[in-house]
Amino acid sequence: MAGVGRDGSQAQFRELAANLREAIVSGAFAHDGRLPSEASLAEEHGVSRGTVRQAMALLRANGLVTSRRGTRRVVLGAARTQSFFELLSFTHWARSIGDEPGGRTVDVQHRQALPAEYEQLQLEPDSSVYRVLRVRTLSRVPVMLERTVYPESIGRLIAEQPRDAVSHTGPLTDAGIVFADVTHTIDLCPADADDALLLSCSEAAPLLRERRRATDPTGRPLLSSDDRFLPGIVSFTVHNSAQQTALSRRRA
Amino acid sequence: MAGVGRDGSQAQFRELAANLREAIVSGAFAHDGRLPSEASLAEEHGVSRGTVRQAMALLRANGLVTSRRGTRRVVLGAARTQSFFELLSFTHWARSIGDEPGGRTVDVQHRQALPAEYEQLQLEPDSSVYRVLRVRTLSRVPVMLERTVYPESIGRLIAEQPRDAVSHTGPLTDAGIVFADVTHTIDLCPADADDALLLSCSEAAPLLRERRRATDPTGRPLLSSDDRFLPGIVSFTVHNSAQQTALSRRRA
DNA sequence: AAGTGGTCTAGACCACGTG
DNA sequence: ACGTGGTCTAGACCACTTA
Numbered sequence: 001m002a003g004v005g006r007d008g009s010q011a012q013f014r015e016l017a018a019n020l021r022e023a024i025v026s027g028a029f030a031h032d033g034r035l036p037s038e039a040s041l042a043e044e045h046g047v048s049r050g051t052v053r054q055a056m057a058l059l060r061a062n063g064l065v066t067s068r069r070g071t072r073r074v075v076l077g078a079a080r081t082q083s084f085f086e087l088l089s090f091t092h093w094a095r096s097i098g099d100e101p102g103g104r105t106v107d108v109q110h111r112q113a114l115p116a117e118y119e120q121l122q123l124e125p126d127s128s129v130y131r132v133l134r135v136r137t138l139s140r141v142p143v144m145l146e147r148t149v150y151p152e153s154i155g156r157l158i159a160e161q162p163r164d165a166v167s168h169t170g171p172l173t174d175a176g177i178v179f180a181d182v183t184h185t186i187d188l189c190p191a192d193a194d195d196a197l198l199l200s201c202s203e204a205a206p207l208l209r210e211r212r213r214a215t216d217p218t219g220r221p222l223l224s225s226d227d228r229f230l231p232g233i234v235s236f237t238v239h240n241s242a243q244q245t246a247l248s249r250r251r252a
Numbered sequence: 253m254a255g256v257g258r259d260g261s262q263a264q265f266r267e268l269a270a271n272l273r274e275a276i277v278s279g280a281f282a283h284d285g286r287l288p289s290e291a292s293l294a295e296e297h298g299v300s301r302g303t304v305r306q307a308m309a310l311l312r313a314n315g316l317v318t319s320r321r322g323t324r325r326v327v328l329g330a331a332r333t334q335s336f337f338e339l340l341s342f343t344h345w346a347r348s349i350g351d352e353p354g355g356r357t358v359d360v361q362h363r364q365a366l367p368a369e370y371e372q373l374q375l376e377p378d379s380s381v382y383r384v385l386r387v388r389t390l391s392r393v394p395v396m397l398e399r400t401v402y403p404e405s406i407g408r409l410i411a412e413q414p415r416d417a418v419s420h421t422g423p424l425t426d427a428g429i430v431f432a433d434v435t436h437t438i439d440l441c442p443a444d445a446d447d448a449l450l451l452s453c454s455e456a457a458p459l460l461r462e463r464r465r466a467t468d469p470t471g472r473p474l475l476s477s478d479d480r481f482l483p484g485i486v487s488f489t490v491h492n493s494a495q496q497t498a499l500s501r502r503r504a
Numbered sequence: 505a506a507g508t509g510g511t512c513t514a515g516a517c518c519a520c521g522t523g
Numbered sequence: 524a525c526g527t528g529g530t531c532t533a534g535a536c537c538a539c540t541t542a
Binding site: 033057061063066067068071074075076079082084086087088093097099179180181182183184185186187188189190206207208215217218219231232233234235236237238239240241242249251 | 285309313315318319320323326327328331334336338339340345349351431432433434435436437438439440441442458459460467469470471483484485486487488489490491492493494501503
């Protein structure tokens with residue numbers, strides 16, 4: 001994990017950010033909605049101003065505070081941003097909202113990659129990939145269909161998992177696979193015949209689609225996935241400040 | 253705009269980031285996909301390492317590069333991240349993709365705020381708000397329905413606009429209104445009777461919904477909007493690294 | 505005029521990856 | 524052993540807000 005030492009200690013600025021987040025959520029600055037100055041926070045926590053600013057950058061990116069020259073930072077709200085893993089993994093997400101995640105593997109294929117697949121995974125055209133189709137449940141109710149494509153080396157580990165394994169990211173991280181970056185693309189798509197059958201909806205019913213592409217710290221693609229949610233199960237929230245943009249809107 | 257001096261000059265790290273982005277997109281590092289070291293970039297551009305790192309943080313947040321201790325940064329791809337305004341404003345977005353935006357105001361109301369409205373806009377319970385309903389077009393074809401609620405002071409400016417005004421954000425920024433932060437929430441919703449009529453779709457047809465809430469640099473809410481797109485018009489893309497998360501997934 | 509955040513510098517030490 | 528990025532420090536100057 002980033003910023004974590006061998007002993008498991010967090011970087012100072014992460015710890016400071018976590019403390020401030022907790023203080024904000026608990027309403028510690030509710031009287032005027034303003035944070036203490038950087039200088040006073042630095043002194044109070046025994047760190048330099050640079051460290052305070054790193055912590056603030058995290059809070060800003062997460063939409064908790066805004067800032068401008070000349071005045072103290074202002075609390076925007078107690079936006080509940082999730083960890084990297086709660087976004088990457090259905091299992092982590094379900095647990096974070098206090099629900100019970102489930103998974104059932106419907107199909108595993110080990111085939112030569114299609115053009116779209118070897119391009120997404122940056123493989124040679126004749127590479128083979130694993131395709132895994134899973135039904136994901138919340139409280140035993142099917143809510144999402146997950147079609148994931150893995151490169152050979154990763155897929156081999158997945159194929160070993162039992163069909164009722166809840167998490168697939170878990171075994172991967174246990175095997176030393178490190179997820180570093182993910183790109184999520186969100187749109188709407190109609191259910192195809194398989195979707196309809198496995199999610200118990202009618203064909204052409206609208207689904208919320210989240211396509212994910214994950215890479216490891218070296219930039220190597222680890223997986224490419226097409227996840228389709230029944231309506232009313234999830235929504236996605238993004239914070240976006242004039243300082244920094246990470247979301248983009250594309251013509252579909 | 254953030255980081256822009258009175259003379260219009262950019263901060264050094266923004267200019268550096270822009271240069272590097274251009275170099276990446278044009279394939280300058282395609283031979284091995286690795287960036288020069290921070291130290292060499294600092295020397296080459298005549299800045300300190302700290303400034304180089306600020307530029308890198310931007311590229312990282314935009315999903316262009318990944319990084320880890322011990323090795324040089326790796327190019328992930330030429331992700332096309334959009335400016336703050338291309339995300340905030342339908343008009344800016346349409347122009348950025350080379351399409352022709354249009355707008356037609358269908359209804360303007362000046363009423364006492366409903367509970368959900370004064371809460372979103374952080375107003376007193378007896379405040380009045382403006383509600384504006386607009387049909388947005390791409391190449392004269394209706395693609396989106398925009399329901400925006402403005403606090404009194406902002407709504408007054410909007411109500412003065414002609415019904416066929418293309419942009420509403422433009423007049424606001426011209427009037428000195430500064431947008432600093434926006435929260436976008438994306439999900440799926442069925443068309444209601446009004447949606448169906450104005451977008452020429454059937455009632456209960458699936459729409460991609462983007463709810464926006466914008467604030468100025470002081471944290472004051474400027475608008476709250478519910479935008480509904482016909483399927484196939486837009487998709488949303490978010491980059492998410494282990495270092496930093498700005499997207500969250502919620503139970504709908 | 506005083507206080508605040510935004511930018512930039514120069515230097516230090518550390519953890520990690522590679523040879 | 525060496526180079527790399529990650530973290531932290533101490534200080535400086537500036538732009539902006541507020542009084």
